[in-house]
Amino acid sequence: MAVAIASNKAANEFLPDSFERFRLVTDASVLALVPDESEPILAQDAGVSPEGAADLVAEARTIDHETARVSLPQHAGDPGSAVFHVPVVLGTRRLGTLSVLRSRGNAFAPQELRGLSRMGRLIALTWASEHYQQERVSLARMLERQRIADDLHDDVAQLLFAAQIQLDQVLEDPGVDSGLVDSLARTRALLTRADSTIRSEIAQLARPPAEEGLVDRLVDVVDGVEQEFGLPVHLEISGEPPGPEATSRAAAETLLRVARESLVNAAKHAGPCRVAVHLECDHGSRLRLRVVDDGLGHREPVNDEGHHGMASLKRSARRHGGSLRVRTNPGGGTTVAVELPV
8 A cells, every 4th residue: 555655546546455455364344444525435245234334334433533342242143243443534634434343253463453553544645645646736737727828818919909009000090091991990800809709718717727527527538538449429417417526536436437447348349339328417316327338248248257447346336335237238238337326
């Protein structure tokens, strides 16, 4: 994790594998990262009940300091449990809780507790690093917009203004041929419109850009694949898309990764085909994305083995409380459907 952070990798590129490896090496049943402002990220054993994971997440939201406890077996068939919670803190600001559950009454060893505490500090550093990189990108964009606005104002707008003054002087000259006056007046009117348009653009560029919403980012993904692979894509949006402040970063990133992975797979493996992307926004509570192609399909059902990208996305969708399904038809065509909470 430390190496990945130093390499400026995004959290979703390395946290899932790190969580699963830590869970396995500590023989834990659930490892949960519960951010204060977004959906939890879970790595869990297949045998863990949804209620058990939900109880751990609910308890994690109430923790404000490192807490370890062991519950011994209470009756026959009860294996007991061990739980450890670590608040994820950056400076004085609490960002969430990292929690681990072992479904047997064996306390975590000191080195396991130290490892989890260090992981909590690394996660805080990860989020701080991502925020810093995002701020750098935003600042660079703002500075570039300001540079373009300044250049337009200092060069283009001034040239248009100078041209208007020159025409005014010509029009005021009584010796100008009367046949040219109308033509020169129309030219000046065009210059005036151009000047007005340029100044409007300068005002737009000087205004701080609004944060891109999910739909804008999805459009960018579709445009990128169309240009990269020459694959025409039909994009359809239904429902009221949530704004940037109403969409968790985890849900948005997972959905966009599914969209790109599905489109790239269609471009590479489906042959000449038609592709459609449909985003459905369910009253601000659920997001549903379908990527459908009518290409070659698969002779056998798609499974996770040998399809690392899609398998990773399935795990990511589950960790964020959603689901991802891939359906193929033997005669051709593939549908990738993902559903996530906002």
